[in-house]
Amino acid sequence: MNLLLQKISISSPPSVIKIAGSKSETNRLLLLQALYPELKIENISNSDDSEVMQKALQSNKKECHTDLVDVHHAGTAMRFLAAFFAIQEGKEVILTGSSRMKERPIQILVDALRQLGANIEYVENEGFPPLRISGKKITHNNVSLAANVSSQYISALLLMAPKLENGLELTLEGEITSVPYIKMTLALLHEIGVKTSFKNNIISVSPQLITYNSQLITVESDWSSASYWYSIIALSAIGTKITLSSYKENSLQGDAALVEMYKNFGVETAFNGNESISISKKNNNHPSSIIQQLNDSPDLAQTIAVTCFGLGMGCQLSGLQTLKIKETDRLQALKNELEKLGATVMITDDSLQLEPSSFIRENVTIETYQDHRMAMAFAPLALKTNIIIEEAEVVSKSYPNFWTDLKAMGFHISEI
Structure with a gap:
């Protein structure tokens, strides 16, 4: 199943997205x-x-x-x-x-x-x-x-x-x-x-x-799944806000590091008393490039790289040695698909470097390599350009409701 995600800007997102357990x-x-x-x-x-x-x-x-x-x-x-x-x-x-x-x-x-x-x-x-x-x-x-x-x-x-x-x-x-x-x-x-x-x-x-x-x-809801919403908010207009449940401030999950990392992209997190979080775009005062060590949260690499690209930022991500033996060689896959979009990317066995650039090609088809995180990491780019996701059903590996939740957010998604 290939999906076309048409370029959009989010105006009235839903109040709460419920994300399944980690x-x-x-x-x-x-x-x-x-x-x-x-x-x-x-x-x-x-x-x-x-x-x-x-x-x-x-x-x-x-x-x-x-x-x-x-x-x-x-x-x-x-x-x-x-x-x-x-x-x-x-x-x-x-x-x-x-x-x-x-x-x-x-x-x-x-x-x-x-x-x-x-x-x-x-x-x-x-x-x-x-x-x-x-x-x-x-x-x-x-x-x-x-x-x-x-x-x-x-x-x-x-x-x-x-x-x-x-x-x-x-x-x-x-x-x-x-x-x-x-x-x-x-x-x-x-x-x-x-x-x-x-x-x-x-x-x-x-x-x-x-x-x-x-x-x-x-079970606490999955922070890796939350990362795609952080990316969506980062690529949205100032003032865009969404609430995700159920999350704890004292999480056991390494990917809860999102809360600090996404401050780089103008995203702030508020922990609510009912074990939900509200994430909102506060500013566009992001740096031209970031350096991030991801030894403790390598599953965030794809999301962060795509967020940086969508914002015209560069990044140097390290600690990624385990990505080569995942569902695919994620470092090579990231390089391949980002370069299709116009990015300049260099990789080693344990790192990725993305050069800052404001250019994004339109109507690019993203190959997912049977990797759920490739599909979900690239989807937020629909806030910047039309994009096609191949084999989009692969998201069922970790987040079966992903496309349904994106449609609820206001994304225009059609099967092609």
């Missing part, structure tokens, strides 16, 4: 719920990734010798489920995914699980899915990982840790990246009563049979 929090809690069935979750994400997690975890209840579990494009599910199935005694699964998923490396996590004693084999290519996992009781409790790997590898180990007989002591070697996602995992473990510690580069998780604390957790 995919990151939901997927962690779904796995914990599978380990601790007494746990109840509200406001779960309606994303494809979370539906894949739910379906895969349901398969664990089936009575069959070897089960095929297909996570499609869901990288979080692949990593979390690899750890989960490794400790399901007597259960054998083949964990697979899309053709792109079979190109995404998983050896770092598999090696760590094997260090602990897990029984995992590669079905096709060494170091990549699919995996044959034979669940077993794991008693080893010491493992080491490079600290600059994807936080999902680390979180996968931490989430299964309280169900290990002797818990887990995880040593991270080097400089840690994506700290907020690790802290999110530890905070959710703490919320259900699991004892943890994170000192220097060593994370310890104590064993626990049942949840002792909260048995009902409400």
Whole structure:
């Protein structure tokens, strides 16, 4: 499905946009719920990734010798489920995914699980899915990982840790990246009563049979999804305002850094007592270029780069080393599509530099590369020019209602 977004200016946006629960929090809690069935979750994400997690975890209840579990494009599910199935005694699964998923490396996590004693084999290519996992009781409790790997590898180990007989002591070697996602995992473990510690580069998780604390957790709405609304407000006229729910000032999500980052673009955030936020365009006094380190929130890179381009600004974004192994090589994809629009972009393995420019080509078709964030990051440019989004249905991976919500905002969207 290709969509044409016609150039608009927003005059009367809706009062409140309701955004579903965080995919990151939901997927962690779904796995914990599978380990601790007494746990109840509200406001779960309606994303494809979370539906894949739910379906895969349901398969664990089936009575069959070897089960095929297909996570499609869901990288979080692949990593979390690899750890989960490794400790399901007597259960054998083949964990697979899309053709792109079979190109995404998983050896770092598999090696760590094997260090602990897990029984995992590669079905096709060494170091990549699919995996044959034979669940077993794991008693080893010491493992080491490079600290600059994807936080999902680390979180996968931490989430299964309280169900290990002797818990887990995880040593991270080097400089840690994506700290907020690790802290999110530890905070959710703490919320259900699991004892943890994170000192220097060593994370310890104590064993626990049942949840002792909260048995009902409400998932905060997704800050990554909010980023596209921040971009829309940044590209709108002064005075444009919208309210998003449900958000907390003391968020566990690293992407809540949006609040500070988007002050660069004249966007201010007000936290309301009812756990919503109001975001508004206050001024056009933005700098000609910004420098932003995104180690802790790499999923914001596409949104920020497109916002800068739409405002005629430049940017230097770093800490983006994990973007090359996402749904697509996001750095190359960003360069390709921004250059179609007239931008000058340079990339390295972990950075992107956009030159300031006020020129934007019209009626450009944006390729999405089966990547939900490419579709959503570029959509706000309809405030500056006509734009076509290819394979627009890809947004279902994390934000199925995105196009519906944009239409409610006043965007003119038609299928072509």
